Amino acid sequence: MKLYHNPRSRSTRPNWLLEEIGLDAERVSIDFAKGEQKSPEYLAINPLGQLPAFTEGEATITESLAICLYLADVHGPHLVPPPGPGRASYYRWMVYPVGTLEPRAMEVFHHKAGGDAEKLAEAKAKLDASVEVVADAFGEGPWVLGEQFTTADVMLGSTLMWLSMMGQIELPPVLQGWVGRIMQRPAWQRAFAASGG
Template sequence: MTLSLYYHPYSRAAGTLWALEESGVDHDLKVIDIMKGEQKGPELMAKNPMGKLPTLVDGDVVVTEAAAIALYLADRYAPGLAPALDDPQRGTYLRWSLFAPSVIEPAVMARHSGWAVREVSAGWGSFDAMLATAESAIAGKAFVLGDRFSMADVVFGGTLRFMLGFKQIEPTPVFADYVARLDARPACQRADARNAAMRKELGLQ
């Protein structure tokens, strides 16, 4: 059965394409025009009451949230991209996969939106602590799990890749070298090309 991804190239679903390319699973794209508010239409709202992208449909299973979708794809369709449940690296894999949406994203949003938050109250701590901690995940290593690429690099690395691309964090040598390794992956390049082609098709360039 072909998976369906509710998608727009200017949404987090653009990153989900990379996860799908790495997984090698057949899928189709259901393009939702977020410029016209179609994400709040009845079709998507019935599947994801948040009315947000990405939303993945796999038979009777609906998965939302970009990190959850990527981890789901690895576990179900590309086990080589995920440590087994009894693998000691499983904890590291999950740790940094979830660090991206729960710490990196809100810390960046808070910094650039000028939110006044108390570090002890915010789950993401401080912006500087977030940066130092993110660097610690990959310092001296090729990937999050060392020499082994995993779906954690799609989630964690994809977030850093986006933030560097939009100049929301500084390209330190650790970050820049890591992202360069991700950029070189054929699946990442295929996803970038597909997103670019879709932007052109939709007249968004």
């Protein structure tokens, strides 16, 4: 198993998940400064020249969400709710980062660069509203789906923590508490604190 990784990229998601599952996968470091993501060797793995990519035997997977879905399904069933209604929220929060949070955050980045204050304020309000939706839906915890820590905590947690670190959002108190619990997880600490992501 190999994860093509750079701590300043979305490969931090599967990198953390590998630690949660306890899988021994080789991390292949891809240096953006050297343009290694566009090397012929790497383009053969991901023709888009982007991270992350993951290989296991003959299987090659790109897209951070797809890699996380694959790892959880195949290697980490304890990080997925059992089939049934519990899967509804699981799928929702797995997809929400790439389907809603990232596009809205990109709009903010775009309008920051563009310098249109009105459009920037609109984009920021939309992003904030989408964070509020997570906060409003967060129940008793301690995790997104309640008692069970799942891969949805990894997808959603890594995204919200990244946006907050970049100063794009302010986390409501209920989400701050959850992030505090995430940061105490040994797997998170191994993935982020020790290896820089």
